């Protein structure tokens with residue numbers, strides 16, 4: 240299954256085909272076949288994908304789809320949706336898709352009615368959010384809540400923080416949210432500035448409730464609150480989101496104000512469940528549910544649409560095409576929407592924590608490159624920063640451009656200028672400008688090479704009507720499934736993250752060496768020892 244197709248017959252067929260396509264330009268491909276635009280467009284929910292500006296022909300798409308079939312992708316999708324333990328290294332089901340099943344759906348996993356559990360939590364979150372939004376919930380001094388501060392990190396931060404920013408225009412109850420993640424005290428300090436403890440609610444979000452950054456920030460936030468309002472205020476100003484009720488209670492948060500989820504939801508796949516609580520407070524339960532409908536729409540599309548028209552399958556297989564055949568290292572994600580400014584950061588965890596693996600699910604080494612490096616910035620800002628390399632650099636950087644037809648609000652035609660830039664960039668990247676064209680404009684010959692735009696730089700364009708809660712859900716689900724498709728082809732477990740553990744453990748071991756009054760003890764390596772001594776000296780401690 241999966242990784243077995245790497246270097247198999249279909250793979251080698253693609254390699255041979257790659258030899259034929261590699262030397263062709265997008266100019267040639269479009270000139271020969273203008274009809275490709277009509278064929279290379281797919282719709283999924285509100286999202287339209289134009290993938291005609293990719294270095295592919297119909298044959299490429301056919302071969303990529305055949306590879307996906309051979310890899311058992313169809314079966315793998317069913318195994319995920321039905322709750323099989325496809326996260327093999329942790330022996331867990333992978334069921335983020337269950338977080339957005341409608342209430343009348345049915346799914347039993349490991350003897351448990353998953354849909355009922357999910358909707359029980361959604362209802363509890365909804366009731367809590369409404370109480371805060373309607374000002375029925377009062378803080379210790381009787382004042383309503385004005386700010387929700389989410390304390391979490393990784394999947395317990397990036398999802399809700401990204402979505403809150405994306406949907407800021409829908410935050411209609413006058414409640415703002417802030418997100419604290421970093422153990423750097425500057426983060427909490429900055430986020431607490433200007434806040435009144437009497438009108439602040441902390442949501443401590445941690446799947447495990449053992450993450451040092453989150454618990455430390457939560458402790459400091461607790462002291463900030465207690466110093467101002469006293470110990471009895473904690474119950475009215477702290478809620479928790481976790482799978483670990485015992486640790487939540489130990490921390491001193493009333494489990495009546497705890498919102499749960501399950502081990503079958505990975506941290507980076509969790510903001511459409513209870514981890515989205517602060518988002519729900521800001522935009523309201525109805526809009527949160529609209530977002531879940533968007534997720535579900537793409538889940539259904541992914542599960543039921545033939546691969547040739549299946550957006551996550553096509554985008555995932557294009558990722559394989561560029562990573563393993565063209566040797567591309569990265570994929571840029573370029574939303575032409577300022578509200579999506581945290582989307583690339585969110586995708587970095589989703590994609591890189593999932594597919595940054597060098598062994599297959601069975602523990603054997605992978606044979607090809609895995610894990611695209613995702614990065615990006617909103618357009619048009621990126622155009623004035625790093626697009627130079629995209630246009631004229633030596634590296635191939637496939638890019639996803641994301642645009643919307645309708646802005647939430649427009650002024651002076653700014654939104655059309657934004658969209659014109661998106662379209663201009665993808666066109667320039669694909670078709671460039673030749674030396675002859677530049678010379679014909681009267682450019683001095685010695686300057687011509689500097690102005691040549693090589694083109695042939697592949698892009699996807701994703702266009703949606705408007706950045707609504709539903710469309711955001713669709714976009715996120717799209718990328719979740721892109722990750723899945725790639726993981727299946729590579730045969731890896733996209734749902735564990737063992738690579739982050741060693742560094743965490745070592746930090747715990749190193750911290751006493753930084754703070755102790757005793758001379759530093761033994762170290763595993765001389766470089767770290769020398770840096771510890773230098774740090775201690777800089778902090779005026781004994782070396």
Ligand SMILES: O=P(O)(O)OC[C@H]1O[C@](O)(CO)[C@@H](O)[C@@H]1O
Pocket residue numbers: 392393394395444445446447448449450453506507592736739
């Ligand atoms: O929600 P938790 O348990 O605090 O974990 C936070 C993050 O830490 C990680 O485990 C990585 O260190 C992520 O996978 C997770 O999203």
